[in-house]
Amino acid sequence: MTHPTTQPPQTTQTEVRLIRRPTGMPQADDFEFVTLAIPDLQADQVLIEATHLSLDPYMRGRMDDAKSYAAAVSLGTRMEGGGVGRVIATTSDKFQVGDTVFGMLGWATHAVLPATTLRRLDPTRAPVTTALGVLGMPGFTGWYGLTELGRPKAGETLVVGAATGPVGSMVGQLAKLQGLRVIGIAGGPDKCALAKDTFGFDDCIDHRAYNSVRDLRHAIAQAAPDGVDIYFENIAGKTLDAILPLMNTHGRIPVCGMVSWYNAGALGATSTTQGPDTLPRLWRTILVSRLSVNGFIISDHWDRYGAFLADVAPKLGHGITYHEDITQGLDQIIPAFQRMLLGQNTGKTIVQVA
Amino acid sequence: MTHPTTQPPQTTQTEVRLIRRPTGMPQADDFEFVTLAIPDLQADQVLIEATHLSLDPYMRGRMDDAKSYAAAVSLGTRMEGGGVGRVIATTSDKFQVGDTVFGMLGWATHAVLPATTLRRLDPTRAPVTTALGVLGMPGFTGWYGLTELGRPKAGETLVVGAATGPVGSMVGQLAKLQGLRVIGIAGGPDKCALAKDTFGFDDCIDHRAYNSVRDLRHAIAQAAPDGVDIYFENIAGKTLDAILPLMNTHGRIPVCGMVSWYNAGALGATSTTQGPDTLPRLWRTILVSRLSVNGFIISDHWDRYGAFLADVAPKLGHGITYHEDITQGLDQIIPAFQRMLLGQNTGKTIVQVA
Structure with missing residues (x-):
């Protein structure tokens, strides 16, 4: 081999392990911080010193044992997740020490990963943290779901929750660029101001200001006088209930998350009778199994x-x-x-x- | 005009009027039978003597006042519906006395309809009653929903309810012709025998034989060892609940009906809080507004x-x-x-x- 093999300049790393499956909101006792040796590099591996770790709602699902689209994080192992870091050692000629990369580093200070799983970032093109958000998985999620499944048309009305988050703000801004009326749902007046002033949403509803589904529905209806053509679903719960009767004929609902249920127990054990938890289970099945559900009227x-x-x-x-x-x-x-x-x-x- | 204008050889007809909106199962008192004069024909009209009237589950929805995809039948007017009959008078040169036609006759012995709304049937091609079923709206519904929204592929597994009905039997037979494994759901052993022996289903589950969702699910799972790729939804209720966890990744659910809820009160008044009726309301909204709901995972x-x-x-x-x-x-x-x-x-x- 003509390229130098570098070995770690540092010998220990700290990682966060999942040691207990959370009930509802994850607690500190569900995790442990462990300092351990950095292993020697095998062929075509890269040692990365993490600079920025991504936190995303999907991670809550990985902490559960329920059937999902990806395997649960095993107890006693490092929490999964994407991150950005610097290459500090490499046995691959595809990367050099000093490169900035994106990879699935996990919750840790360092990661040793196969070179094939990493993507080099150009810090002169965009701030490297954008690889975790607007130009990373969340932004891509918003773009794909809106473009491919939302099928936006100028003049239509779109509603998206978590409006200031990386998915919601991407969806809303793309829809604005395509000439839609864009209504955000967010928690609190500061986020609503951000959605309107920074992200250019036409309106934003503070769901915390409305205690009942009926009042929330009324507020959305006032902001969407022509009804709702696209509801980009990432929160579910009260907002889903509020928005259903406002959906226009031939509306589209791309479902990419339901964060309001992630900790509510609503997605918990499989019930054997039909009851209040059937809707959350349906919605979760649509997401996890990537179902297409299409109402149709033959006329x-x-x-x-x-x-x-x-x-x-x-x-x-x-x-x-x-x-x-x-x-x-x-x-x-x-x-x-x-x-x-x-x-x-x-x-x-x-x-x-x- | 060179064609003769014929006028009615008969002067009275009997029609069934909706006079009260049913609560749950429609009762005789919700309707009245009225004998009234057959009106004189205007230009381009046809008088039809009904021979066969179609009864379809969608008619239950027309009896309610709730928002739906078609206007409710007004109180005091003839119940709507398709039918087959003989032309006994016509002012249109498009039809002749003696023609057999399909049209929206309503629940009545006779109907006067614009010639443009009628379709002439050829009794030598297929029995005329097929225009109400296998070659009519129900068969077309099964064909369209399966072909366009179910996107069947050989080797996949399909489940359809009301398996011996005109929609379910069309869906199942078409899917068999395309090489799918086809499981029916039906009420009672006689229907299940019909589904298998006459319609060629691979298996049929008698939902009445299973009291719990869990047991029904187990029976379907045994009949569908590779999971379910297409659930053609026309019944909802317990079957929907049973089948959800059996759906394969990238499964499809064309929704064309939910007959088990039509009389259960499950689709009734709009609730303002989330509760047990939220799933029926979601499912009905998907149908009535022809929504596309698509789960997706960006990975x-x-x-x-x-x-x-x-x-x-x-x-x-x-x-x-x-x-x-x-x-x-x-x-x-x-x-x-x-x-x-x-x-x-x-x-x-x-x-x-x-």
Whole structure:
């Protein structure tokens, strides 16, 4: 090998380990701080001294054992997370000592990582902390969800929660640039001022100022007189409940988080009966399993009826059959309707009149 | 005009009027049967003698006053609905006496309708009642929802409720033709036998045989060992609750109905607090407003990260700004994380380590 192998100039690091699964809000006792040796570098590894660690709501999910889109952090191991740091030793020729990089450093002062998992940052292009926020995973989340799933159109109205956070502020600003009316939801008058004055939101609702869903709904409705076309969901809870009746036909709800439920116990154990926790479980399933849930009304789509007949009519008796449940007499129409609602019919319900 | 104008050979008709909005299951007293004169035909109208009337679950929704995708049936007027009948008089040259047509006849023995709203049926092509079911609105609903929103792929698993109904049996048979494993949900052993023996479903679960959500879930899970990729939703209730944890990543849920809730009061008055009825209200909103709800996890989409940077990085300071909330010291990471979960941070949360 023609490149020098550097080895650590420093021998110890401190990391934060998850040692107990939190109930509700994580507490200090759920973690321990451990000082340990920095291991020798293997081939194509890089030792990074962390300068900035990212904290993100998704980390709360990693502390739980429930099925999610990524494995839980194992007890006794370093908390996961992205961070920015300086390369202080390397056995890879892809990085040099002194480089600034982004990587999954975890909650720690140092990390040894495969070179393939790191991304070099150019501090002259943008402040390196932007790799954790506006130009990192949160900003990318807002951009992708709005662009691909929100499908914004000029003149529409968008609502996004956590308006001053890195996801919400990206969503709101991108939507403003595309000509939408943008309403933020945030906690407290200072954040609402920030959303409007710094991020250029048309309006911002302080959800703490409204105790009831009804009052919160009224405030959002006043800010969104034409209804809501896109609700970018990252908070759920009271805001979701408030906004549902305000959604316009053909509205879109990209679901990327539900932070108001993360500590409320609402996403906890799987219930075996339908109850108040069914909505949080539905919403979480939509997120974790990346479901597409689409309401549709067939009368919107009669332009496709010809395509349907062309496809299906030739299949009658050749792969497609049908079953009819025919009641005789108009005077029997109400009991026939009742039987259908009770599932006592079998097949297509028809009343023969003449 | 060169074509003869025919006038009614018969002078009276009987119709069923909605005279009271039902609470729960519709009762006979919610309707009245009225015999009235058949009006003279205006230009381009057709008088039809009904032979077959369609009964469909959506009609329950039309009896309520709540916001829906179509106006409620006004009290004192004829119940709406599709039907098949014979033309017995016409002032339109588009139809002849003796033609068999499909139209929105309503619950009645006769209807006078504009010629433009009618569709002529060919009784030699398929039995005319198929225009109400397998080749009509219900079959079209199943075809559209499965094809456009379900996006079926060979080898996947589909679950559909009301399996022997005109929507469910269409969905299941189409999915079988496309190589999916198809599980039906139906009420009672006879319907399950019909689903399997006549419609060719791979399996059918009798939801009446399972009292608890847990047991129903277990039965579905046994029939769907690879999980569920498409849940075609037309019943909701206990089945929705049972199936949620069985949904595979990137699953699809086309929502076209929720008949188990139509009479349960679950879709009733809008609550102002979050409670057990929030899920039914969410599900109904998704249907009525034709919402697209899409869960997404940004780590599925890193292939688009370059496109994001190319779009957004040049906008920093030119339409896109950002705000950071930086805490000093790794020893402060847990309180910083707590503050973020409580919304006490402002902007992107970062811990500065070195």
